[in-house]
Amino acid sequence: MADDGAKLPLLSSSEQAASPSKQKEKTSNKMRRFRRCKSAPAKENIIMEKNKGGLSSLVSQNILQKLHPSLRQVTLALVMYIGLGTLCFFMVRKQVSGHKTNGVIDAIYFCIVTMTTVGYGDLVPNSVATKLLACAFVFSGVALVGMILSKAADYLVEKQELLFVRAVNIRRQVGATEIAKELETNRVKYKFLMVTIALAILIVVGTVFLFEVENLNLIDSFYCVCSTITTLGYGDKSFSTEGGRIFAIFWILASTLCLAQFFLYMAELHTESRQQSLAKWVLTRQMTSVDLEAADLDDDGVVSAAEFIVFKLKEMGKISQEDITLVLEEFDGLDVDQSGTLTASDIFLAQSSPAGS
Amino acid sequence: MADDGAKLPLLSSSEQAASPSKQKEKTSNKMRRFRRCKSAPAKENIIMEKNKGGLSSLVSQNILQKLHPSLRQVTLALVMYIGLGTLCFFMVRKQVSGHKTNGVIDAIYFCIVTMTTVGYGDLVPNSVATKLLACAFVFSGVALVGMILSKAADYLVEKQELLFVRAVNIRRQVGATEIAKELETNRVKYKFLMVTIALAILIVVGTVFLFEVENLNLIDSFYCVCSTITTLGYGDKSFSTEGGRIFAIFWILASTLCLAQFFLYMAELHTESRQQSLAKWVLTRQMTSVDLEAADLDDDGVVSAAEFIVFKLKEMGKISQEDITLVLEEFDGLDVDQSGTLTASDIFLAQSSPAGS
Numbered sequence: 001m002a003d004d005g006a007k008l009p010l011l012s013s014s015e016q017a018a019s020p021s022k023q024k025e026k027t028s029n030k031m032r033r034f035r036r037c038k039s040a041p042a043k044e045n046i047i048m049e050k051n052k053g054g055l056s057s058l059v060s061q062n063i064l065q066k067l068h069p070s071l072r073q074v075t076l077a078l079v080m081y082i083g084l085g086t087l088c089f090f091m092v093r094k095q096v097s098g099h100k101t102n103g104v105i106d107a108i109y110f111c112i113v114t115m116t117t118v119g120y121g122d123l124v125p126n127s128v129a130t131k132l133l134a135c136a137f138v139f140s141g142v143a144l145v146g147m148i149l150s151k152a153a154d155y156l157v158e159k160q161e162l163l164f165v166r167a168v169n170i171r172r173q174v175g176a177t178e179i180a181k182e183l184e185t186n187r188v189k190y191k192f193l194m195v196t197i198a199l200a201i202l203i204v205v206g207t208v209f210l211f212e213v214e215n216l217n218l219i220d221s222f223y224c225v226c227s228t229i230t231t232l233g234y235g236d237k238s239f240s241t242e243g244g245r246i247f248a249i250f251w252i253l254a255s256t257l258c259l260a261q262f263f264l265y266m267a268e269l270h271t272e273s274r275q276q277s278l279a280k281w282v283l284t285r286q287m288t289s290v291d292l293e294a295a296d297l298d299d300d301g302v303v304s305a306a307e308f309i310v311f312k313l314k315e316m317g318k319i320s321q322e323d324i325t326l327v328l329e330e331f332d333g334l335d336v337d338q339s340g341t342l343t344a345s346d347i348f349l350a351q352s353s354p355a356g357s
Numbered sequence: 358m359a360d361d362g363a364k365l366p367l368l369s370s371s372e373q374a375a376s377p378s379k380q381k382e383k384t385s386n387k388m389r390r391f392r393r394c395k396s397a398p399a400k401e402n403i404i405m406e407k408n409k410g411g412l413s414s415l416v417s418q419n420i421l422q423k424l425h426p427s428l429r430q431v432t433l434a435l436v437m438y439i440g441l442g443t444l445c446f447f448m449v450r451k452q453v454s455g456h457k458t459n460g461v462i463d464a465i466y467f468c469i470v471t472m473t474t475v476g477y478g479d480l481v482p483n484s485v486a487t488k489l490l491a492c493a494f495v496f497s498g499v500a501l502v503g504m505i506l507s508k509a510a511d512y513l514v515e516k517q518e519l520l521f522v523r524a525v526n527i528r529r530q531v532g533a534t535e536i537a538k539e540l541e542t543n544r545v546k547y548k549f550l551m552v553t554i555a556l557a558i559l560i561v562v563g564t565v566f567l568f569e570v571e572n573l574n575l576i577d578s579f580y581c582v583c584s585t586i587t588t589l590g591y592g593d594k595s596f597s598t599e600g601g602r603i604f605a606i607f608w609i610l611a612s613t614l615c616l617a618q619f620f621l622y623m624a625e626l627h628t629e630s631r632q633q634s635l636a637k638w639v640l641t642r643q644m645t646s647v648d649l650e651a652a653d654l655d656d657d658g659v660v661s662a663a664e665f666i667v668f669k670l671k672e673m674g675k676i677s678q679e680d681i682t683l684v685l686e687e688f689d690g691l692d693v694d695q696s697g698t699l700t701a702s703d704i705f706l707a708q709s710s711p712a713g714s
Contacts, residue, residue: 125580126593128576146620219488219489227476227491232476233590234477298661304655304698304699307663308684342659342661
């Protein structure tokens with residue numbers, strides 16, 4: 001679900017940094033025979049280039065401009081959603097029944113409780129219009145939360161983990177290169193760790209707050225916290241004071257997102273370890289003559305390094321035959337002299353003739 | 358989040374089928390110069406092979422054995438979860454307050470309402486033990502629902518879409534080949550369509566049921582349906598009769614999963630269209646001499662087809678430098694005579710000498 005666009009700025013820097021030392025470790029002179037596709041631009045850069053002049057150029061506030069583009073978009077959507085929701089539910093506040101405090105605070109609180117699908121039921125719509133309004137808000141809220149989860153949280157956690165790893169390594173006097181390498185290898189693990197710590201803090205803060213401010217006993221406080229962060233929201237215990245609801249607005253949003261992200265990373269860890277064991281299996285299994293023949297893409301009797309890469313990555317499921325076919329079609333268009341290889345003259349001919357484009 | 362293991366059996370069959378006709382379309386004689394990595398096994402087959410003798414061999418019931426392995430695992434987990442939940446909540450039914458009907462039905466109903474995080478609050482735990490029990494159940498429920506979403510739903514939708522496309526194409530007298538090709542090209546779109554139809558049916562059935570059996574008016578019925586499928590569950594309207602709760606047990610589980618899957622596919626559609634536009638951009642942009650040099654992996658002055666594939670797929674973000682490095686290390690191990698290409702004699706030497714493994 002989550003597109004990994006936000007990960008790439010870090011990835012590309014660590015790539016450049018991590019592999020020279022990797023080469024030294026094991027295959028020092030052998031590896032030099034092969035160049036690396038250095039100039040291939042990172043995916044994120046291309047996307048950002050293409051998005052320039054879109055929404056981002058319209059926003060000129062100072063705070064927003066400092067944020068990552070995808071984070072900016074999400075923040076804007078969130079502010080608009082809560083703003084519109086508060087306005088609507090404030091206007092129809094007479095048609096909402098239940099335990100009420102301040103009109104504006106209740107409207108924001110109701111908006112957050114609905115959007116995150118906690119739905120305590122301590123405030124419920126009691127007219128046809130408000131019921132349909134709540135239906136519309138919960139659907140768009142779920143879509144918005146999904147968007148936030150996939151985009152922004154990933155970015156925030158990455159910033160956190162960089163600070164975290166830096167703090168851990170500061171005494172060991174290791175350079176930025178080593179930190180980047182460390183991050184690259186254990187990316188998902190660090191993310192998972194960061195989100196677990198954040199979740200633990202949010203649970204403790206929520207429990208203490210409910211105990212102190214809402215005068216619940218410790219068990220009830222913890223029960224209400226669990227019921228809230230999982231978006232269960234039975235509603236027998238909820239935030240009933242004005243101060244409690246102000247706290248709840250921020251705390252519910254943060255903790256429900258945090259728990260969802262926690263489960264997301266847990267799934268990612270599982271997927272990653274499965275992929276790693278598959279990659280290991282593919283790489284270490286014995287090559288047969290049938291494999292050799294299949295890997296020989298240009299049918300010249302030998303398997304080059306690049307052919308080996310394509311074969312093995314296809315076996316690992318990282319690339320599909322469809323990807324390969326698509327690129328090969330483009331290759332054939334560029335290979336004007338049909339030699340089976342591309343040279344500078346092929347490129348020149350292909351791009352100067354109208355048939356080659 | 359979702360690992361696409363379940364998609365592969367269909368993928369590999371359609372691959373074989375789809376590309377011969379694609380070749381004819383455009384680059385008929387040119388394409389024959391390149392072989393396809395036909396013998397690379399589909400990822401799913403490898404995983405299934407490895408999993409044999411695990412959990413699956415323990416289960417010997419007839420119905421379960423007919424199911425896909427991942428679906429079987431999820432069904433088993435779900436049955437165990439609901440079974441254990443029902444037992445627990447039936448035993449502590451005196452410590453649950455609210456509107457009650459039949460003891461067993463209420464226990465299953467409470468279990469489902471908790472697991473899906475709907476949490477109406479029409480039944481709430483009122484002792485310390487039941488509160489903590491509910492906390493434990495909602496956390497494991499959320500994890501389980503996540504597991505179901507990523508594994509089983511995908512498989513079910515795929516079976517449905519195959520039937521659907523077959524039904525649509527039956528009059529046009531097209532063969533299985535064409536159907537597979539059609540499916541492959543619009544895979545996510547069909548999935549999205551199927552899940553939208555299922556969701557619409559579930560919403561209508563739920564609304565009619567609440568209107569007829571629970572005696573709510575039409576607006577309240579629809580409001581309760583929306584509040585349930587989004588897992589909001591304010592609880593002002595819920596299932597209060599014995600018959601209603603029996604229906605709710607199945608309907609809540611199906612509809613909440615269906616809505617979550619709906620949003621998942623919507624995100625996938627978005628990601629896919631972004632990836633396609635990126636791939637198009639990468640493929641159609643002009644190659645420069647710098648690109649040529651970067652793509653030339655073995656540094657022989659020309660770019661072979663396989664080198665071109667590796668370069669372009671890296672540019673599209675489909676493969677990373679890490680993947681390439683890993684496979685190259687293995688290649689160097691196999692290339693005993695250090696010629697830069699693999700031959701049958703390399704493989705024989707590498708696999709017979711202990712250093713080559």
